[in-house]
Amino acid sequence: MKEKLEEALKKAIKKASRSPAPPKLAAAMDYAIFPGGARVRPQLSLAVSNACGLDNFDLSMASAVSVEMMHCASLVHDDLPAFDNAEVRRGKPTVHKAFDEPLAVLCGDSLIILAIQVLTANGLSAPERLGKLINVLTTSTGMPYGICSGQGWESEKTIDLSSYHKLKTASLFVAATKMGAISAGEDPEPWAELGQRIGEAFQVADDLKDFSDSQKSGKSNNRDRENERPNAVLKLGEQGAIKRLQDILAGAIASIPSCPGEVELIKIVRSQAERLTPVEPLQKTL
């Protein structure tokens, strides 16, 4: 399935790069998507579609692709000098470093729109599902319930750790599970909690990894502290964060609705959970 996902992503970028596309912007979009990270969100979405008895492969794949494109768009904009001013992403220069800032802003904008284009192109034959899918995807990325809202909280003086993470990270995981269900013609609501919990776990694991990296290197590479952003390790301590991650993942698995593909899905969530946890004591307990 991973291979088919990469193919579908490639196809979408190729379509966006046709004449009269400006070559540099087209190249920046390709660069932002390939090679990918772990593709956790789209794979989760496809796993839920499968568990729901996948009956429209193209639409479920388009849902997965659209979630990944939104994720990559948010990374490109988050890395900009005005936000994280990050120089490296996935082991190579960030988009604004490899190209330039105007192209990075446009690349993010174009990927946001491309996410909707891919979904629409594959949903015109299933218009009832399409409306619901776009509704979920835009709610999870825009204002007031999505990624933009979460990112916007970084510009405020006070911020609530839990609701910040829900908006900035978990919202797109919720979109992934709900869209997986909708694209297969199922009710999305029973799947929201799974996305919510995996999203929370992902954020805590990220904070733990940052902490572990900074311990190993002996110097603080903790951009959250520098940028005064909320961070689970800073708030709960390392052990507290590990305990929290364990609780969240146990809850994620418990939340999976009874369905034909339940066992397979639990396996996928477990393997993602293992991948998520770079910290020694935690790996042993899973």
Next chain:
Amino acid sequence: MKEKLEEALKKAIKKASRSPAPPKLAAAMDYAIFPGGARVRPQLSLAVSNACGLDNFDLSMASAVSVEMMHCASLVHDDLPAFDNAEVRRGKPTVHKAFDEPLAVLCGDSLIILAIQVLTANGLSAPERLGKLINVLTTSTGMPYGICSGQGWESEKTIDLSSYHKLKTASLFVAATKMGAISAGEDPEPWAELGQRIGEAFQVADDLKDFSDSQKSGKSNNRDRENERPNAVLKLGEQGAIKRLQDILAGAIASIPSCPGEVELIKIVRSQAERLTPVEPLQKTL
């Protein structure tokens, strides 16, 4: 109708600003939309809906609102330091000046997504039309046929004036006319040329206005020359550009399909044409 449009825009921004929206980002979105410019695109869209026998007011209004939001989003991002580095827009500081750069980037992102959200919220009851509307709106704003593509050409070494304007400016006018038709249940294709021509006229009028302003002030305020961007006056001369504008507008009016609201629509296009033309000799000939 203008008043109802303002109400609908207000309502959409208010909905995006509900809890848990971060207050500054919500304020930036409101600031980017109000007070508006001439609202040419949404009014054109509504005029076409009317001419097509408006049968779903909410959907036609949502189409108009979504076009205006995409337009405002593109202005906010175009004004960023990485692009035009503009300090003033519509007589007040640009979004990144009044707020800051992170909020301006997020404001643009959020408005792009809000455009789709508004459309979706009002189209779930008419799913066949909704898919077509979103298809047109995203095609006219993304890659390779929309605003992002046009803006992306500014990063290339060579650029074709006509295709650049088609992408960057005319594409959203085409969306306005086509979406006006689709939201009223009509075939959009006969309406594409009207949008195309008004869009072209708008860009040429803009170039003439820049030229006229710089003549009056006695100093070059021509950012296109500074930024090495294509400009009709720079390419064709003032008289050449005026002639081109006249030809385009005559063609726009001639292209209006035969329909019940035809006469009213011609009136609206004529009045927009007059508003478009700040240059004395041209006003006399219309």
